[in-house]
Amino acid sequence: MVLCPCGARHPEGFACEAGERIRRQRAAEHAHHHKHEHETGHCHAPADPHPHEHSCCCGHSGTLQAAGSGTGSGQTVVYRIDAMDCPTEEALIRKKLERLPGVVSLEFRLVQRLLSVRHTLDSTADIEAALQAIDMPPAFAGVEAVFVISGMDCPVEEGLVRSRLADMDGVYGLDFNLMQRRLVVRHEPAQLANIVRALESLNMGALLVDQTKPEARTAPESSRTPWRRLAVAGVFAALAEAIEFVLQWQAPALEAALDRLPSLGAALDRVSALSLVHALPLLAALIAIGLSGLGTYRKGWIAVTNGNLNINALMSVAVTGALCIGQYPEAAMVMVLFNLSEAIEALSLARARQAIGKLLALAPERATVLDASGNWTEVDIQQVAVGTRVRVRPGEKVGLDGVVASGMSTVNQAPITGESMPVEKRSGDPVFAGSINESGSFEFTVSAPATDSTLARIIRAVEEAQASRAPMQRFVDVFARYYTPAVFLLAIFIATAGPLAFAMPWKNAVYTALVVLVIGCPCALVISIPVSIVSGLAAATRHGILIKGGMFLESGRKLGWLALDKTGTITRGRPVQTDFFCMSGDADRAWRLAASLASRSDHPVSKALVEAAGDAPLLPVEDFAALPGQGVAGRMDGQLWHLGNHRMVEALGRCSEALEARIFPLEEAGKTVVVLVGEQGAVALFAVADTVRASSREAIGELRQLGIKTLMLTGDNAHTAAAIAKEVGVDEFKADMLPEDKLEAVAGLAQQAKGRVGMVGDGINDAPALARADIGFAMAAGGTDVAIETADVALMDDDLRKIPRFIRLSRATCAILMQNIVLALGVKALFFALAFAGMATMWMAVFADVGTALLVVANGLRAMRL
Template identity: 50%
Template structure:
């Protein structure tokens, strides 16, 4: 047991404070050809960037110098053209060479760039960005950047490009006009549909960046130079259409999470100083303000109910399928729906710090924590793209020079190779799958803190679980009281209640609550001390008392065969036993029992069906641990564990070759949670620490979400492998067709577009599971 600062439990070495664990960091380097990161969803503002406009990245921090100087300051810029990792890479490479720039923070969602520098002014930064064909608008310090306005695009340039490309093909095929007429029509088609691609491709080449815009610009230019005007026009048109379709298809994955942002109403009914109720913008509502919500309305802000009772649909936050009863003293969350009665609640968190806001922020950051497969694909594409370019150059030159082949044929094949070898499908296959998986998990009330955990969950073959609050309800009640010293029979319950009242752990509360109805005289506890995993001690009326578990009695040397027999009988029933002791020996015995959640039994069964073994780790006694484990079907149970013992248990499983997950909800679980492959935090809704630091946060107390997560992780890993294999196999087949001289450039674009759409739609399947 413990006081408010140190919550320990007699017999569990565990508390209900959520875990304090180091936040896992992941580097976010420059990205090749696009799509290597996927951001929190935002409206698709532009479809100008191949495989990029639809895959904006989460805010990414790039450290350019080892440390930030004392005179450094942060300047922010709105860059409307920066909505893709392609632009991010260009800016990063450009500003990375600028003396005085120390750190860059990219927020591609809002198109905002943060630059930490010690330059006298921002002109060198804006000029460097201007040289990349972009305009940087300085933002006022301390003012939140407004959401970027949608970029409106006219439909007629694309239509003109399509008509021109088709006309050029028909005229060329039928010989209806001279070649110069075909060339003019094709040129109009290329310029109307591909001018933006050319512009971006030229900027990329100037900055030695072989992205998709550069590759496509080279391919189309090469087709023009060898007189293939109709194909050049058709390739540019199909490329533009492909990126447009790709962007639209990705909207579904983006919107799956962006819908979270629409859950909170913009107005709340707030009590004023004069007693009136006025509609007020949620951003201006202060902490502690009293808000009224009517039946059928969405709750606008996090708070605590101060008047009324109702049922709340919390599915948007916790994934619970059934409404939850709420009354005075209960927490309510922004974005949830009030169903039955009218409620009034006191605001406990600002609009930008609500549980829902933290979830959205966590998901944004999660998409920046790239999965191992995604990091592999990113690195692969950085090498793959220049290698393909050099290979295509060799294909164009070597056969004609050394083998007597026809120049025209092999230059054409090299151009086809450039188009079909574009890594877009490969690069885009991972982020769309990861974002779909994250969205599917969020719908179930499972907050995954990065693709690395979503993909890694399928490897788990062992799951360690805490007991109190995880397998059981965590709300035990006192079931037995036994006096062990007749002289202290009258005072023992009051002394125990005074010590227990200093802790907020469920076992302590059970003893304290049992004394409430007995109206004991309040006793003052002096020199209170928490004994981690064993109990507490303190002085009452000058006398030192201990209140703790079996381990504490053994350590104090106050156990006896007769007492052991009593303890064994109660512990065998699955009860936690707490003893009150003074310097002479045990004074009284208290037995506390917790109840097992029905969902725990089903969760353990589902885990076993997935082939995952289970181990319960608890500070409670061995007999209680085994009794609870037997009730729910857990494979193995270990009791009398301190926090370090739980950590050692995880280490032992690693040494045996297992991949281990850990489930808990307390600070004392933190070492084991941090060491485990994946740490799962229980009941994270409304808890800052759990949401911000957990690898995976379960937004309610339902343990069945863990097998659901593992199943989702396995599906995600499977689809990632399918997408990579699909992209590589189709490209390999088409490369063979290209060398055989059977492929054309527009066929290559169709193949590239087709495989890109296949991997996108395959990744979106996760949203239906």
């Protein structure tokens, strides 16, 4: 439960409108007051007993600023913008703020209407003024601090951090990325020092970092696992077990041996000697526990003092209880095995953490650029501006996004798009940061800064996806939150009610309770979900499928319908000339006349005609005029010529039955027909069509095999839509669709369809439908930024066959999730039964828990190979 500004306590994540209004009002007043004081030089923070953690009211700090929290190294401020309702407004804000000097990057959370602005400005006044200028008034929602926490290895530690910070005043939000050990705290500026102190009290190695630095993305591995110390502890635990065995089964022989040592009696009597021998298991056990378990006791104490019962607290109680009832060897073995399992589990999880590390390693740190003096120099890619000329030699990695300016080469862009074969690049072709130049040398012009390259966006999306919680993970987290205290209460009940109500011996009751505590560890269940989800996300990224959250990976298996935009999705979005008929005169001259007129227009159909003409010399055009909705006109060789559609021919009075006999079959085949008309009548007829992607037919077929129905949505006429639908094999189609019609169609499917509804698109006109669908898929290579930002899944190379692959990956990942849950709970249930039957021991319980945790981690990592 979280204390709300309205005075009530709500569950974490509960949206209270009254509390939100109060919070925004306080934050706005706080920001205004302290901004004024800082700008006038009257900023005075209260005295801080920890000067190295001091943070002034406006967010400036001492040593912490050097670590990256100050504005000089890139501070992030968060605004809530109530007027930001759709991707159109997001695009407007992006365009306005990206031009503002000092703005480093923007991150939009459209659903929450939140905007994060990373900047290097001394004051945020310019940002707020720019938002006001476009009628998007911002409400201050805190600043962001990024911590990497080297000791946050599993959901247990995440829960401890969450419980410590969630109720703090001035903390607006917490975003965890467990796989990268990263925490983003959205807070009031004056609270930074308190947040740092709270994290330091947990002794988990929290470090405040600069978001612009690589260490903000990944945390270093926590201190090296003390394998040697664990090995020595294991030897002493085994020694305690061996001595205990000898004392139990060889007691008469031992007593006889002591009787045969008369010299011993001079120093100690027989009873003292026996007591010393019987104390040896305790001594060996204490050494083993001291070598392996002090960290567990420390973590358990921190958890208990923060009102959190986690596995470290359970294990500390279990081991201490075992010592108290004389089970010294088991106490030592349990502690050693538990810490060994933690170390092995950390090694297994490190494999899942490698996904982001591999992505970060894709882009080089430096690039060879053409400077102002005309010389080629190497500079940091973070300093390369848009428009800079960059040279790439054979074998080098491309450091930034751009467009090839000169040269030709073969580029391996599989890490970005998932394409299996290298792609030939020549002048005018795009290149992506992270791709590898295989053969020739080329130069390209930078089209995006390093912070906004395709690779950077992929990394951000994968990080956000890892941080987000799938529905199954949220359920397991809630389950574990109540399950652990319930197990603790059950153990207390067994220890007390066994002797009092069921006449169990006290020692047996306490031992059974301790076994239950060890069995009750929820680690295997809790860790299985994030490992499986992150593995699935990493596998998808490797195939060029960018999934923006575990929830979408999990819900992909439930898709029942998929709506697809036509142009740029099913088709290439680039019309090409398919037919040509010369009706009178010279064919070559007719083609040159048409291409000359078309060259003066930027319509896609006109571009197709010019492209088909190739290098043919064009004629000069005089008195050029565009005829809206019909075509173009101009004078060439002293005559007036028209180039346009059927409607234009009719308006000119030049239509005939013979001409229509040629036009109608082409239009019914889904082609766009244009006619070249001279002063004497129609001279030539051209047909243009948007060609279907080679992968579209195969993708639709695979979707049908998976039991998913398809609906094509297009703004084209019914003839064209029917022809394309028949060619690719979609189940249904709708033509003459405006953006609002596409939105309505997707909404209608969602109401009547069984299962979830997906939408695939590439343009701004598809954004509303993409946002309305349960899962939106964007064609990322040729699509607009708005479509890509709105979608939940991006196909990096515009290959529709990746959607069936995504669905199969979703189904396989969810199957692995269910296997892990059944395995974890099944083992728990079995050992609970054995414990109540008196057949389970503590070391057996630890072995079962360790084995289960390793099995679910290994099973979850299988998703990486899908």
